[in-house]
Amino acid sequence: MTTPFPVAGRAADRAARKPHLAVVGATGAVGSVLLGLLSERADVWGEIRLLASSRSAGRKLTVRGEEVEVLALGEEAFDGIDVAVFDVPDEVAAQWAPIATAKGAVVVDNSAAFRLDADVPLVVPEVNGHAARVRPRGIVANPNCTTLSMIVALGALHAEYGLSELVVSSYQAVSGAGKDGVDTLRSQLAAVSGTELGTTPGDVRRAMGDTLGPFPAPVALNVVPWAGSLKEDGWSSEELKVRDESRKILGLPGLRVSATCVRVPVITTHSLTVHARFENEVTVAGAHEILASAPGVVVCDDPAQGEFPTPADVVGTDPTWVGRVRRSLDDPRALELFVCGDNLRKGAALNAVQIAEVVAAEMAG
Numbered sequence: 001m002t003t004p005f006p007v008a009g010r011a012a013d014r015a016a017r018k019p020h021l022a023v024v025g026a027t028g029a030v031g032s033v034l035l036g037l038l039s040e041r042a043d044v045w046g047e048i049r050l051l052a053s054s055r056s057a058g059r060k061l062t063v064r065g066e067e068v069e070v071l072a073l074g075e076e077a078f079d080g081i082d083v084a085v086f087d088v089p090d091e092v093a094a095q096w097a098p099i100a101t102a103k104g105a106v107v108v109d110n111s112a113a114f115r116l117d118a119d120v121p122l123v124v125p126e127v128n129g130h131a132a133r134v135r136p137r138g139i140v141a142n143p144n145c146t147t148l149s150m151i152v153a154l155g156a157l158h159a160e161y162g163l164s165e166l167v168v169s170s171y172q173a174v175s176g177a178g179k180d181g182v183d184t185l186r187s188q189l190a191a192v193s194g195t196e197l198g199t200t201p202g203d204v205r206r207a208m209g210d211t212l213g214p215f216p217a218p219v220a221l222n223v224v225p226w227a228g229s230l231k232e233d234g235w236s237s238e239e240l241k242v243r244d245e246s247r248k249i250l251g252l253p254g255l256r257v258s259a260t261c262v263r264v265p266v267i268t269t270h271s272l273t274v275h276a277r278f279e280n281e282v283t284v285a286g287a288h289e290i291l292a293s294a295p296g297v298v299v300c301d302d303p304a305q306g307e308f309p310t311p312a313d314v315v316g317t318d319p320t321w322v323g324r325v326r327r328s329l330d331d332p333r334a335l336e337l338f339v340c341g342d343n344l345r346k347g348a349a350l351n352a353v354q355i356a357e358v359v360a361a362e363m364a365g
């Protein structure tokens with residue numbers, strides 16, 4: 001059952017026209033990519049309204065080839081809006097998504113505010129698209145970018161082999177931490193450019209001075225085994241998200257998942273190594289066949305020819321790229337994979353747009 005529209009006559013009105021869309025957080029790292037996607041994809045929208053903080057009000061951004069003025073987030077900004085995609089920090093989404101739904105909009109939220117709420121579906125259209133139709137709170141949540149970067153490929157393998165365990169390590173791009181993350185890496189790269197670094201302890205950190213930004217250690221010329229905030233027993237919030245969200249999307253509440261999340265000096269596109277164990281025996285040829293025919297997945301796996309996905313090749317593309325597919329030497333039920341996905345496209349904006357389009361199609365009847 002979908003949420004009844006609180007405004008009388010709204011459903012009939014919606015069916016007679018294209019739905020109106022609000023992009024909340026239009027000026028951010030995810031919001032900017034989302035505007036590009038709206039300009040590229042089939043245009044199913046009536047008005048597209050751009051919202052951000054009062055700091056950005058009055059700025060003009062281009063969408064569908066037209067300049068649109070950014071409005072400050074406020075209650076009246078949702079008047080007449082049918083679908084609102086939220087690309088804002090958790091606390092902003094937690095406060096404003098219920099206001100948007102009370103005004104009659106369906107919210108597609110990219111933040112972590114509602115992902116584990118039992119009354120909010122967590123949706124990846126290629127894996128559990130049906131779940132978007134049941135939204136008791138009028139909200140559909142978009143998974144975190146690390147989970148999204150692997151879950152389309154894993155969903156396809158799970159459908160055939162039955163997933164029982166995941167051990168993953170991520171290599172996460174700085175844009176996963178938003179505009180601030182990108183600005184930080186750029187300023188760190190400028191600070192270390194031309195200097196002889198990486199030979200004595202602390203020299204990289206000293207050269208960068210006070211430019212750590214959202215990261216706990218220098219990320220330029222470095223690898224940082226941390227993403228998110230500290231949770232119980234030494235786990236990071238990002239690692240728990242990978243576990244909890246993979247379980248919810250796949251409908252496997254008992255799935256064993258261990259994740260180690262690592263930040264690397266890449267601007268955009270997350271990579272992951274995945275050890276996936278299944279209920280049934282696997283073959284590399286079988287996995288290749290499943291992945292090659294899975295919507296939204298590209299297999300790039302010929303190490304003899306130097307072919308495997310890397311963030312530099314994958315950035316700006318929509319699919320999940322999979323390479324280095326091997327059967328575990330010690331376990332005929334386990335596969336080893338290397339996966340890359342653009343964290344701002346499928347990892348955030350694209351998945352949200354796909355969900356919003358499903359809702360728009362539903363409204364069109």
Ligand SMILES: NC(=O)c1ccc[n+]([C@@H]2O[C@H](COP(=O)([O-])OP(=O)(O)OC[C@H]3O[C@@H](n4cnc5c(N)ncnc54)[C@H](OP(=O)(O)O)[C@@H]3O)[C@@H](O)[C@H]2O)c1
Pocket residue numbers: 024025026027028029030031051052053054055056057073086087088089090092110111112143144145175176177178179180343344347348
């Ligand atoms: N980056 C990723 O790879 C990724 C992937 C999946 C999910 N997400 C999630 O998506 C959301 C946005 O992330 P991002 O990386 O795009 O962050 P970002 O680059 O920091 O952008 C944040 C956006 O939120 C707006 N905003 C901040 N405070 C606001 C307020 N009080 N009222 C209204 N608007 C406000 C900002 O507007 P101003 O420009 O006016 O400040 C900006 O448009 C976050 O919840 C994040 O966790 C990000």
